[in-house]
Amino acid sequence: MKILVISNYKSIVTVRPEAEIFIGLAKKGHEITVMTYEGADYIPRFEEHGIKVIPFHPTKKRDKESIAFIREELIKGEYDILQMYNSLAYLNGIPAAKGLPVKVSLYRGYTGNIAWYDPFIYLKYFNKTVDAVICNVKAIEELFVKNYFGNRIIFKTINKGHDISWYQVDEKADLSEYIQSKDNVKFICTANDRKMKGLKYLLKATHYLDKDAPFELFLAGNNMDRPEFLKLIEESPVKDKIHILGYRNDILEVENNCDVFVLASLYGESITKAAIEAMALGKAPLITDIPGNKKLVVSGESGIVVPKADAEGLAEGMKQYIYNPKLIEKYGEAAQNRIQNVFHTSKTVEEYEEFYNELILD
Structure with a gap:
């Protein structure tokens, strides 16, 4: 041809x-x-x-x-x-x-x-x-x-x-100034501030977590410090565990130093590239069930999928990883294999x- x-x-x-x-x-x-x-x-x-x-x-x-x-x-x-x-x-x-x-x-x-x-x-x-x-x-x-x-x-x-080799990095971004305990489960959300990304639901989800929950949530992207988000963080019982990184040009290295990739999108996207990159790195995914990502993750096999616009659902997904850390390795490996084989x-x-x-x- x-x-x-x-x-x-x-x-x-x-x-x-x-x-x-x-x-x-x-x-x-x-x-x-x-x-x-x-x-x-x-x-x-x-x-x-x-x-x-x-x-x-x-x-x-x-x-x-x-x-x-x-x-x-x-x-x-x-x-x-x-x-x-x-x-x-x-x-x-x-x-x-x-x-x-x-x-x-x-x-x-x-x-x-x-x-x-x-x-x-x-x-x-x-x-x-x-x-x-x-x-x-x-x-x-x-x-x-x-x-x-x-x-x-x-x-x-x-x-x-995709090919997982495209996204492999040897280095891990230094997040030591934020991390409270090396044993905490580290969640990463990479997104620019757009309504379709559903960030407010992710921040509301933290309101349903215990104050002593062993986790950290990192937010990487533009305009993560807008007043609406800062208010939701301030009202969260785990506000000290939520860290705004802002825009990063080393996002793969940041993801490489985290355990779980979380995506709270509401609509509009087809298969989310940020999720694919994190899965290719072997990070366990927690995503919402928007149409575009419907077949990206098989819930219960290669990650956790929850309803969109559901803060409590996101919180329950976070708890599964926080209190069952073996799932992180299991779903992370399965997610990486899914990108390499299915996609x-x-x-x-x-x-x-x-x-x-x-x-x-x-």
């Missing part, structure tokens, strides 16, 4: 699960060309694996010059598949492909904001030139199917895969290849 990919590959860490799909396809003998920003960090790795890189990415919506540039490449390259991953690519790549014998595939990684009455959705996902949309989780596919009244566009769930990047490559073959023959 000849595949043209348009995406932003500036940051290696952020885009690795996506970029490695096409390196995997190149290894299987497919001809891959990538259009991305000039100077993008992933370019050397693409070129190392024989992938042609065109240092170009649209910077404006429906830009005539960008549309013409992409169209010229599609005609010249006689591609089978045009795969795109962001709005600027969609709004230029879709009109560029109009009338050409190339299958146009988009990507959706966010759960929510999909509605048949939204006029903008017809410029992108429901556009007549689009042949397929790859969805990162089943919940996204289900939303598309519910709101799309045709049968031409194919909506297909393929998780972005491995090689599986994603195989599913992309199979789907593209079906799309071309359709």
Whole structure:
């Protein structure tokens, strides 16, 4: 197959699960060309694996010059598949492909904001030139199917895969200035302050814990010190065990010095990358049952899953780890194995290849 990919590959860490799909396809003998920003960090790795890189990415919506540039490449390259991953690519790549014998595939990684009455959705996902949309989780596919009244566009769930080696770090961040006892169970929540992250429910959960409970809770991310959160911490019976770290650029090292990753999300996310990173490190997960994470953790096997927006449920999950520390090792090992086996990047490559073959023959 000849595949043209348009995406932003500036940051290696952020885009690795996506970029490695096409390196995997190149290894299987497919001809891959990538259009991305000039100077993008992933370019050397693409070129190392024989992938042609065109240092170009649209910077404006429906830009005539960008549309013409992409169209010229599609005609010249006689591609089978045009795969795109962001709005600027969609709004230029879709009109560029109009009338050409190339299958146009988009990507959706966010759960929510999909509605048949939204006029903008017809410029992108429901556009007549689009042949397929790859969805990162089943919940996204289900939303598309519910709101799309045709049968031409194919909506297909393929998780972005990972490899635990990507997230391994040897060092542990020094948290000694916060830790009260080395025997305490250390929980880590990494999230920026957005309503969808449900941080207030996690802080309310601490109100249901005993004052002497042997644990510590670390909060890493932007705006963790907003007044609402500080008030909830101040009112907590275990306020001295809650530590605000703020933004950290060594988050993997911080997670590596903790025992349990906790996520209180309410909606919107597909599979949460922060949870995957922590699980890849062998950290036991405690997450909420939002649709995007529905199959990330098997509750009672590779972690604990509790209802969203349920502070008492989160507290009960925390207690299970606090008072049954053997679960931490058991679920941590199972979580790491689940990422490496169920969500491995090689599986994603195989599913992309199979789907593209079906799309071309359709």
